[in-house]
Amino acid sequence: MKIVKRLLKIVFAIIGLLVLLGIIILWIDSSETNYLEINKNESASNNSYLIKNVNIIPMNQDTVLANKMVYIKEGIIQRIADTIKVNGIQVFDAENKYLTPGLIDMHVHVWDRYELGLYLSNGVTAVRNLWGMPMHLRIKEDVKEDNIFSPSFFTTGPKLTGSEFIGDDNLNLSNPSEAKNKVISYKDRGYDFIKTYYGLDKAIFDAVIEQAKVSEIDIIAHPSQKVPFSYHLHPKIKSIEHAEEIVQQPLQFDLDIPKLQFVIDSISASKHTSYSPTLTVFNNIYQMMMNDDILDSEPLKYMNPLIIMDDSKRQFERWYNAKQEDPSTIERIKKQHDFHMTIVKKLHEAGVPIICGTDAGIGVTLPGISIHKELNFYKEAGLSNYEVLKTATVNASQAHTMMKQLGTIEEGKIANLILVDKNPLEELSSLQNPNFVFVKGRKLNRETLDSFNEKAKNRKNLIATALRYLENLIIEK
Incomplete structure (x- = not known):
């Protein structure tokens, strides 16, 4: 019986170490994607602003709304018009580029x-x-x-x-x-x-x-x-x-x-x-x-x-x-x-x-x-x-x-948008590598988006992925 108890202790110790190792691996993998975390101290100002000098492809009709302004407040499209005045708010110049709904x-x-x-x-x-x-x-x-x-x-x-x-x-x-x-x-x-x-x-x-x-x-x-x-x-x-x-x-x-x-x-x-x-x-x-x-x-x-x-x-x-x-x-x-x-x-x-x-x-x-x-x-x-x-x-x-x-792109819709150089109704390829991507109004420039690609390239999270899949098998089967 003493031998059995010792063996059980060893088994439980090994299982405990494996569980701890798994937690550490998952924590490290999670920390590797903290570049996606939103800074809550900046988020309030980052999703409320005016866009000016923008050509809108609304996608509720086959047209381009030329040289418009768009007011986005807390990630929601509030107004689209030729001229919009809102006091004390950031103005983003789209430089006559084309704004489409996000894909x-x-x-x-x-x-x-x-x-x-x-x-x-x-x-x-x-x-x-x-x-x-x-x-x-x-x-x-x-x-x-x-x-x-x-x-x-x-x-x-x-x-x-x-x-x-x-x-x-x-x-x-x-x-x-x-x-x-x-x-x-x-x-x-x-x-x-x-x-x-x-x-x-x-x-x-x-x-x-x-x-x-x-x-x-x-x-x-x-x-x-x-x-x-x-x-x-x-x-x-x-x-x-x-x-x-x-x-x-x-x-x-x-x-x-x-x-x-x-x-x-x-x-x-x-x-x-x-x-x-x-x-x-x-x-x-x-x-x-x-x-x-x-x-x-x-x-x-x-x-x-x-x-x-x-x-x-x-x-x-x-x-x-x-x-x-x-x-x-x-x-x-x-x-x-x-x-x-x-x-x-x-x-x-x-x-x-x-x-x-x-x-x-x-x-x-x-x-x-x-x-x-x-x-x-x-x-x-x-x-x-x-x-x-x-x-x-x-x-x-x-x-x-x-x-x-x-x-x-309509008033009341979530501001999930992309800004591209050329009109995709004429050149579909312009949708690739957008200048800016807006997620619930928050702007991501091309430099930031390119950094997302680099972070994902050749990532070393095979074991972490396997552990998450194992979690799925344990819970769902």
Whole structure:
């Protein structure tokens, strides 16, 4: 017995040391992102001011409001006019540059706080995180309390899947009662949305929808193959994710335009469903197959190190092996990507609201910068610059009631804005590397935004990320 007691003491001591080590690692990682902290002593003066000499792209109409003034008070747009007089307030000269709503990425996977700076640097002032974990609730709280510079932050709970869709990234549901309890729990804990995923059968899907109605929480659907595609057109489901899911499920990989049109018509008839195509993440399959050195490329230095080591590597190896086994896979993927562009064109022509989403944070899809690639794909698909910009502004803000204060430059809206040199309605590329980004009215200049990029590059937080993921597994499983 004495030996057993001694062994137990040793075990508990080791566990205690490991816990302490984990706390220290997480504390160090947290301190490394303190550059995002808001100085509360300065914040009051930094989010109330007048902007003069600015050309406004309001995004509630296809126009430019030339040479205007904008009064922002405590992060809210109070007035837009030719001349505004407010005594005792800072005046910011926009020097005839162009002011647009901040961009919104409606499909991201956030792994650490460094990525919040990467989004801001690229003009993304709101994100919808679609793989919720406890750490995201902490980010959400810090954003709400104005503790950190961050895009406006919205998040689903964990992905809800069927019982046989195994993986530590999924919350496997086995019966309708369990499904209802999870929806209730996620709403109570502070998650904004429910995300449905693969493998949900009719009974469980019905239970999720029923409880979401009762709990008054929106659903975002990655289509389940266990129910007809039309099942995802329920009014409680506010957006469907991925153009590729149309190819895989209702079309069964048959790239047929008449069959596609039938699906598009059904989505359009629902009148309430937005679609997030996420063309970038699928196109990156093609990019991986075309570039054997992509994992060592300069852009990948901005990805989370745990994702590079695990998900990026696994995806690369999967498609590298696929092209080795069958070289025609490259052309097949390229052809499907081109068909996705047709899907976007058809959705737009049918009046389905397209909302910009990149699936950033997985594979080789970079946080922040990927939104510009996604927008360029929509332009290639035939949308005008104004229509392209709508997908990442007003369309996105209209997908959920809780986002309605974003997406346009109007009186009463939150001052999430970007200032760029040239008119993006003429040159879409001007949205890249904005001169200033405004988050709840607080101004971030290009120098500060560039420093966010440098802080995130080659970050050494693999273990800290793993610990936060372990926390998620312990709490959610």
